[in-house]
Amino acid sequence: MALATAAGTRPPLREVAGVPLPATTVDNWSQIQGFEAQPDDLLICTYPKSGTTWIQEIVDMIEQGGDVERCQRVTIQHRHPFLDWARPPQPSGSTYLQRPVLSTHSEGVDRAAAMPSPRVLRTHLPTQLLPPSFWENNCKFLYVARNAKDCMVSYFHFQRMNQTLPDPGTWEEYFETSVSGKVAWGSWFEHVKGWWEIRKKFQVLFLFYEDIKRNPKQEIQKVMQFMGKNLDGPVLDRIVQETSFEKMKANPMTNHSSAPKWILDQSISPFMRKGTVGDWKNHFTVAQKERFDEIYKQKMEGTSIHFCTEL
């Protein structure tokens, strides 16, 4: 049963091939699957709450040669179409209603189709659900991974404020939902493992949130090289400054403050919340940490991937 909220009733998730997704994404699944990628597309891929917005701003700053004003042209959610997103119907009685919104299309696919190449796009889809044309065209993929514990905490607060996703309940309840992979876009473990395993077979730049936090200039340089750009030291320093958590939190073009309250209610929790490594320690009990570490060991057995959970 869907949980009632102040804004109305939150839509329950549905599934594609066992992966829970927002219902509107599933409604538009054939359009999303049929998306026609171009060989020069760059696709930003992340599990939710792994630093998508951060890497988007970094990529755009690189694309614009460090020109801050040009990065202010439009909000971050409109710069890089979100392929697997279709707007849910607006709850009746909402004061934010400007015009009736029908989710008969993926907004992301429509926006991408109308965009000139070379395009930068984004997705939260796991490898097995990616539209096949991305593989067929050997596109570039920029994957950002964040440690599972901080991701879980960030996602919990995001689900509290995102009225289009299921209500997370208490932290204890959410912990169980999350470890069982019953959240939108599915299991963190499967997502990260899937992208890690294919990274050498395709053009994948695999980055870690924690590395960008520790050494932003070095990681931004990797992105720049992957994009085939060449920017000098002072421009890179400007990009580091402009993409800091504090700057992006204060920037209306990156902090999602223009999203309507019936989608993101930032009075519950801000989108730019803490932006740190290790906030999980403020949420996980000792018992939860021990249980999680055990599950992690089982699920990640045999992979060579290594995460930092504190700096």
Ligand code: PPS
């Ligand atoms: S979403 O909804 O999936 O697109 O969210 P996403 O952008 O992937 O992740 C949001 C979290 O990333 C943090 N963030 C940053 N951290 C450090 N530096 C910068 N510049 C930055 N920008 C966004 C954001 O605060 C969310 O993490 P938490 O832990 O909730 O603060």
